[in-house]
Amino acid sequence: MFQVNDMTNAFNFVSELHGNVDLVALRRPDRSEADIFASNSTGLISDREICQKLRHNDEAALRFLMDRHGAMVLRLAMNVLSDRQEAEDVAQEVFLSVWNNRASWVEGQAKFSTWIHRVAINKAIDKRRQRRSRPEASEIIASLIESEETGLSQTEQENSLVQLELSEKLAGEIGRLPETQARALRLYYFDGCEVAMIADQMETTEQAVRSLLKRGRQALRARLLKQKKTSADDAFEIRGNPSAVRASR
Amino acid sequence: MTLSKFEEILQRFGPVVDLWPAELTEQALDLLQASTAAQDLFTRASTPRPHTGQAGAGEFPDETNVTHSKAVH
Numbered sequence: 001m002f003q004v005n006d007m008t009n010a011f012n013f014v015s016e017l018h019g020n021v022d023l024v025a026l027r028r029p030d031r032s033e034a035d036i037f038a039s040n041s042t043g044l045i046s047d048r049e050i051c052q053k054l055r056h057n058d059e060a061a062l063r064f065l066m067d068r069h070g071a072m073v074l075r076l077a078m079n080v081l082s083d084r085q086e087a088e089d090v091a092q093e094v095f096l097s098v099w100n101n102r103a104s105w106v107e108g109q110a111k112f113s114t115w116i117h118r119v120a121i122n123k124a125i126d127k128r129r130q131r132r133s134r135p136e137a138s139e140i141i142a143s144l145i146e147s148e149e150t151g152l153s154q155t156e157q158e159n160s161l162v163q164l165e166l167s168e169k170l171a172g173e174i175g176r177l178p179e180t181q182a183r184a185l186r187l188y189y190f191d192g193c194e195v196a197m198i199a200d201q202m203e204t205t206e207q208a209v210r211s212l213l214k215r216g217r218q219a220l221r222a223r224l225l226k227q228k229k230t231s232a233d234d235a236f237e238i239r240g241n242p243s244a245v246r247a248s249r
Numbered sequence: 250m251t252l253s254k255f256e257e258i259l260q261r262f263g264p265v266v267d268l269w270p271a272e273l274t275e276q277a278l279d280l281l282q283a284s285t286a287a288q289d290l291f292t293r294a295s296t297p298r299p300h301t302g303q304a305g306a307g308e309f310p311d312e313t314n315v316t317h318s319k320a321v322h
Contacts, residue, residue: 125281
């Protein structure tokens with residue numbers, strides 16, 4: 001049997017997004033799987049029956065599915081990713097997807113187990129490919145700064161030390177943006193989330209996320225330009241004032 | 250990549266993608282994402298086999314176990 005503790009994060013994740021999941025009821029130590037599905041006289045409840053319960057918003061059914069299929073989902077993801085943390089993320093996404101689509105899930109040609117395994121494999125491959133296509137945070141920030149709007153020269157663009165310094169500065173600036181803009185930017189640039197995923201996590205529309213990203217980028221550019229101008233003014237002041245040059249030494 | 254080639258990779262290198270030959274990995278992943286048959290093969294290869302404690306080298310634990318179980322029951 002799969003250890004429930006291994007999937008605690010998944011429960012937390014589901015819970016954060018769907019406050020109606022009753023974790024207390026799910027985790028009651030006196031409430032075993034047998035209790036949860038005591039109404040089943042056969043003693044071995046099928047996935048089909050569990051999914052029916054899930055369709056009726058039965059959170060215990062979700063737990064049962066995680067107990068039953070979590071280990072295999074995790075194993076499939078591990079085989080694709082070879083990274084425990086990423087594999088757990090995939091497992092979370094898989095079960096979140098199960099929960100989100102509980103109302104629309106219809107028995108098709110494939111068994112539930114086959115379906116969930118395929119979802120896990122696809123999500124894991126997507127994540128593996130995201131790794132390669134996802135630039136490092138510093139690269140993203142540098143590319144933002146390299147945009148024509150910031151007016152940086154080619155020499156500056158190629159200077160990795162400058163990029164590093166600006167990256168740190170920009171990371172700090174993101175923290176000063178309104179919370180929703182900062183969150184959207186972090187999810188998009190640092191966590192590599194797609195717009196749809198961010199919308200899901202922030203419980204808003206994709207259009208709203210795009211708007212947050214746009215406004216966030218504009219605010220960042222404005223802040224950076226202001227800082228760049230301030231630095232240039234400071235430099236001019238030092239260059240134009242001999243006493244200031246001496247004072248700066 | 251063909252399904253039989255994919256199956257050959259699974260048999261030779263196992264289901265851990267990082268152990269596959271680098272030059273074949275992307276093609277194999279493409280097939281794995283596109284083909285439900287490949288996904289079923291991958292799932293089967295990832296499924297832990299029950300430990301019988303009786304199978305020796307060159308034997309097939311799954312089949313041995315099934316036969317043994319039938320004999321017992």
